[in-house]
Amino acid sequence: MNDSPRPALRRIVLALNGAPTDRLVVSYAASLGKPAKAELVALHVVEIDWTLPLDGSVSGLTEEAQRVLDIAEADAEHLGVRLEPVLLKARNVGAAIVDEAASQEADLLVLGLPYRKKFGGDFVMGSTVPYVFKNAPCTVWVVREPMPQEGA
Amino acid sequence: MIGGRRPIRGRKPGDRRVRVERPHSAYFRYTGPGQLTAKVTASAPKTRVGRAWAQTRRVLFGRQLSNEEDAFERLPKKLALPIFSSDAISSSAYATEEILRVLVVGGASAIVFSIPVAIAIVVMLAIVSTSYRQVCRAYPSGGGAYVVARENISQIAGLVAAAALLIDYVMTVAVSTASAVAQVYSVVPQLYDLRIEIAIVAIALITIGNLRGLREAGLAFASPTYVFLGLALLMIGLGLFRIATGTAPDLAPPPDAVPVGTAPVTGFLLLVLCLRSFAGGSVALTGVEAIANGVPAFKPPESRNAANTMTMMAILLGILFIGITVIADVFHVLPTEEGGQTVVAQVAAAVFGDGSLLFILFQAATALILFLAVNTSFNAFPRLSAILATDGFMPRQFSFRGDRLAFSWGIILLATVAGALLVAFGGDVHALIPLYSVGVFVCFTLSQAGMVRHWRAERDPGWWWRAGVNLVGGILTLVVLLVVVSLKFTEGAWLVVVLVPALVAMMLFIHRQYAASSRQLALRPDQVIAPPRRAERVVVPIAGLNRAVVQAVNVGRSISPDVRAVLVSDEPDVAEHVRAEWEHRMPGVPLVVVESPYRALTGPLLAYLDVLDQAWPPDEEAPVTFVVIPEYVARHWWERILYNQSSSDVRRALIGRPDTVVTNVPYRREEPDAFERQPEAVET
Numbered sequence: 001m002n003d004s005p006r007p008a009l010r011r012i013v014l015a016l017n018g019a020p021t022d023r024l025v026v027s028y029a030a031s032l033g034k035p036a037k038a039e040l041v042a043l044h045v046v047e048i049d050w051t052l053p054l055d056g057s058v059s060g061l062t063e064e065a066q067r068v069l070d071i072a073e074a075d076a077e078h079l080g081v082r083l084e085p086v087l088l089k090a091r092n093v094g095a096a097i098v099d100e101a102a103s104q105e106a107d108l109l110v111l112g113l114p115y116r117k118k119f120g121g122d123f124v125m126g127s128t129v130p131y132v133f134k135n136a137p138c139t140v141w142v143v144r145e146p147m148p149q150e151g152a
Numbered sequence: 153m154i155g156g157r158r159p160i161r162g163r164k165p166g167d168r169r170v171r172v173e174r175p176h177s178a179y180f181r182y183t184g185p186g187q188l189t190a191k192v193t194a195s196a197p198k199t200r201v202g203r204a205w206a207q208t209r210r211v212l213f214g215r216q217l218s219n220e221e222d223a224f225e226r227l228p229k230k231l232a233l234p235i236f237s238s239d240a241i242s243s244s245a246y247a248t249e250e251i252l253r254v255l256v257v258g259g260a261s262a263i264v265f266s267i268p269v270a271i272a273i274v275v276m277l278a279i280v281s282t283s284y285r286q287v288c289r290a291y292p293s294g295g296g297a298y299v300v301a302r303e304n305i306s307q308i309a310g311l312v313a314a315a316a317l318l319i320d321y322v323m324t325v326a327v328s329t330a331s332a333v334a335q336v337y338s339v340v341p342q343l344y345d346l347r348i349e350i351a352i353v354a355i356a357l358i359t360i361g362n363l364r365g366l367r368e369a370g371l372a373f374a375s376p377t378y379v380f381l382g383l384a385l386l387m388i389g390l391g392l393f394r395i396a397t398g399t400a401p402d403l404a405p406p407p408d409a410v411p412v413g414t415a416p417v418t419g420f421l422l423l424v425l426c427l428r429s430f431a432g433g434s435v436a437l438t439g440v441e442a443i444a445n446g447v448p449a450f451k452p453p454e455s456r457n458a459a460n461t462m463t464m465m466a467i468l469l470g471i472l473f474i475g476i477t478v479i480a481d482v483f484h485v486l487p488t489e490e491g492g493q494t495v496v497a498q499v500a501a502a503v504f505g506d507g508s509l510l511f512i513l514f515q516a517a518t519a520l521i522l523f524l525a526v527n528t529s530f531n532a533f534p535r536l537s538a539i540l541a542t543d544g545f546m547p548r549q550f551s552f553r554g555d556r557l558a559f560s561w562g563i564i565l566l567a568t569v570a571g572a573l574l575v576a577f578g579g580d581v582h583a584l585i586p587l588y589s590v591g592v593f594v595c596f597t598l599s600q601a602g603m604v605r606h607w608r609a610e611r612d613p614g615w616w617w618r619a620g621v622n623l624v625g626g627i628l629t630l631v632v633l634l635v636v637v638s639l640k641f642t643e644g645a646w647l648v649v650v651l652v653p654a655l656v657a658m659m660l661f662i663h664r665q666y667a668a669s670s671r672q673l674a675l676r677p678d679q680v681i682a683p684p685r686r687a688e689r690v691v692v693p694i695a696g697l698n699r700a701v702v703q704a705v706n707v708g709r710s711i712s713p714d715v716r717a718v719l720v721s722d723e724p725d726v727a728e729h730v731r732a733e734w735e736h737r738m739p740g741v742p743l744v745v746v747e748s749p750y751r752a753l754t755g756p757l758l759a760y761l762d763v764l765d766q767a768w769p770p771d772e773e774a775p776v777t778f779v780v781i782p783e784y785v786a787r788h789w790w791e792r793i794l795y796n797q798s799s800s801d802v803r804r805a806l807i808g809r810p811d812t813v814v815t816n817v818p819y820r821r822e823e824p825d826a827f828e829r830q831p832e833a834v835e836t
Contacts (some may be wrong), residue, residue, distance in 0.1 A: 045169070054159055055170050062172060063182055069174070070181035085177065090162075090169035099162040099169060 003039040009038040013106040014098045015132070016044045016084075018068040021112025024143045026072050029110050030079040040083040041104055042072045045096045048089050055089075057091050064086075094131030102137045192216050207556065211691055213364045216555040226451045233378030236446050237465035239324050239439030239528035241377065244384070244472035246331045247273070248480050250432035250585060251493035253487045256410050258417035258425045265422075269429050270477035273436055274470045276632070279625040280440055281466035283600050287444040288458040289607060293318045296445035298536060304602035304609070308656065311545065315655035316594035317441070317536055319648055321529035323588040325438060326571035329354055330581045331494075332522030338497035339515045347579040352571055354523045359567040362530040365558055376520035383514045385701060388475030391503045394727035395482050401502055403484050408492040424639075431636040433584055436473050438592045440466070441599065442528045445536060460467035475625050479503065490580060526570075534562025544666040545659040586640035590648040593633035600626030687775035689714040691759055691764070693802055694743075694782065697733050705741055706780035706816045711778050717743045718760060718805065722751040753798055754805045763810070778813045779806055785818045 014029050016022045026042070033040050046065045048054050053111055069085035076083035090096030101109045111132060123144065131141055159168040176182070179194040195216075197203050210216075227235060251269050255262045284296075291299055302310025329351045335346040339636035394400045405412070419424055438547055444463045450457040476499055479485075485498045493501070497515055504510035534550070538559045541550035547561075554560035575733070577583045600622045637645050675681075690708035694701045694717045701717070708715040721727035727745045734743045748756045761777060768774060781799045786792045799816070806814045 046172075054168060063185070065172070066174060066176065067182035067184075070177070070183070073177075074181060083237060084172065087174060088169045090167070093165060095162055095164065095167035097171040099160075100169060102163065103160075144641040 001023045009036040009107050011104055011106050012108045013101045013104055014042045015111045016042055016068055016072055019112055021113040021114050021143055021145045022072055024074055025110050025112045026075045028143055030076055034081050040081055042069055042083050042085045043092050044068045045088045045093045045102055047093050094128040097132055098135045106138045108139045110141045112146045115140050117148055127129045184284060191358045191810055212360060217557050227449050228451050229457050231374050232450055232461050234374040236528055237441045238377050238521055238525040239442060240465055240469050242525035243438055244476055245438045245496045245518050245522055246475045247433050247436035247473055249487050250435055251429040252495060254429035254432050258415045259413040261416050262425055265426050266481050267431055268478055269426055272473055273433050274474055276628055277437055277466055277470055278436055280596055281462055283622050283625045284441060284444045285459040285462050288447050292447050292455040296441050297595040300602035301598040304605040309598055311656045313595050313598040314540055316591040317650045319651055321533035321590040322569050324529040326527045326573040327581060327584045327588050328522045330524040330579045332519045333579055334494050334581055335515050335519040338493040348575055349616050351574050351579050355567050355571050359563060362563050363558055363560055375525055380517040380521040383517050384472050387500055389501045391479035400482050403502055405486050408488045409486040412621050427635050428639050431639055434632055435588055439528050441595055527655045527758055533566045534559035534808050537562035549640045583758045586644040587648055590645045593629050596629035597626055597633055686773050687774050688712040690778045692717045692780045694757045696730055700782040700784050703819050704817040706779045708780045715741055718755045720746045720748050720753050722748045724752045752799050758805055774811050776811055778815055780815045780817055783816050783818045785820045
């Protein structure tokens, strides 16, 4: 059994994707971060197609993306924690999350994994979660959305 | 800091990312497509004076609460009981005295009727509270007598009930405060001369407490009410024990006692005396309706919690009122002249011992609950005002909630009127009482009549039983109302009889005004708005040529190509100089010089606008005239005295002028560099 002390949590990065799991991610991160007085950074990445300039404006996308962070900020406020929102545009969401976590010197990275009801319902890992697992410079938590029968 | 639109390089080639700025986040949150919600910082004051005022308000009233925090302001029963019942329960402190004050005229043979009169009042309390229990269940959205009468009888009946309720709440504040001060000088007679000052300070403190919000006021108000209840029940228990054991003292009349009548009163005179004492003692029922008005302030299930709180309040009030009256009767307590000990103070002194710790504690608790009973009105009056304002019968400001979710306008109005009343009546409880009862019984009667019609219309199982309870209550309260009005008309009840119709007329006037304005502003249901077709022209009144004028002319050019400047001048030489400069520097914008040999500035400008209107082809629709006024923005408050006086005069003169839009174009001294960059302003 490993009885080494738990590493101190100074900064937690929350990768949000606008799905219902965002609330869970904020709630778990707040419950961990509040007693440790850790800084919470909410990160939302808008993926930009290679055919479009990365630094150009993408109509409609930004307001929706801002809303994802604003809702998270409001949820955090209700839970009594402060959250620094960061909105990024990138070609690859996974890479942007990992790079931002590295530059923020995060101690923990929390992501949500939504349950998809289409095609019989399943957890589709996609490419972001595996990428983050393989490349993140810190501990990674994946918060899974409850399956319908669990949530009922 | 990572930011801007500059791509940040990732750890691998091609993994670039751009951080998007969030300029809205300091003040707003996106809460839906095309929808922003303001944060508290959006309304934060920008000036130093504004910030200092905001800080003062924060210290006095607490931090601003958002609408979302409203749910946390609901009251649990243990807080709702003291908040909504302190008025009713505390009236036991002066109701017995009001009975004795009347009966004492009839001598000892009349005073013995104090207990039957008190019992009759308690029976009525039981009927009225049972009726209001039904109101709580039938009308969970609150509003009490106003809503019940409006929905079941007529709009006018509702307004009469509302007017009576508003008067009742004001009177509650005045009477309870005056009575509380009387309890204080019952212990410390030297404070009698300071009674008005004490009352005003108390009202001010309660006002601040209420402006801070309901829950905080509730916590502050709960404990003294429970202390009063505990001590009053102890006093009654001890008093009844002494009566039962035959150790009740036979008190000697105090030196300042009201003289007891010597001639025996019998027959019709005795009946009138008993009726008058009943009318006086029925102030015990005041405040019963507060719970029915405040149902939405209860925690869910609101109706059931409110109804149960109503029953609890009625039981407690009944016990206290009967108990104090029985002890006062058996101990031979007599009311005193103004400035002497109150009846309840004499009862406490007789039971606990005059000057004892328990006596002082009881008096303190009585004074506190009476001061705090005022809070019942501070909860109910603003709520009723808000309902009336929402219905368009009071100015809309009364429905706006302040920083702490309290209806600040209602709270401040109540405090002001009640304070003025206290000063006008010299803080005398007995002078205020006749004004008190009329409004209360008007409400009871209308409310119960409304409930009878409600049950008849609903015809639920057992409706006849419910309607019967309300019918009996309605008849009884109507009888009491007639008795109070007829017997106390000359003592002040006439004022309420005049005030109620006056208030109803005022509310109808306000409603008519709002209805007329909303009719004028309304769009037809089938109306689709087409682009504007009317011609537009711009007139820029100037005093000379400077940067503020250039900016105003440029704004005018963005509104319409038809722009002209007007210089009203009483110095032809100066005007000629301005014209020469204008034609050189502002080509394409005509300048009209209006010479004013009588030195008036505004009048000639208005006359020129009239002439322009008259010159417009009569077969075409009149154009919209934009009067664009250049204005120099003062940096300091004292600079405002030095600048823009003429433009303020012009603006005032143009208010209400048909087909005219007034636009101010401020020029800030801080922006000269930005101005220099405008090529059209510097190229000459």
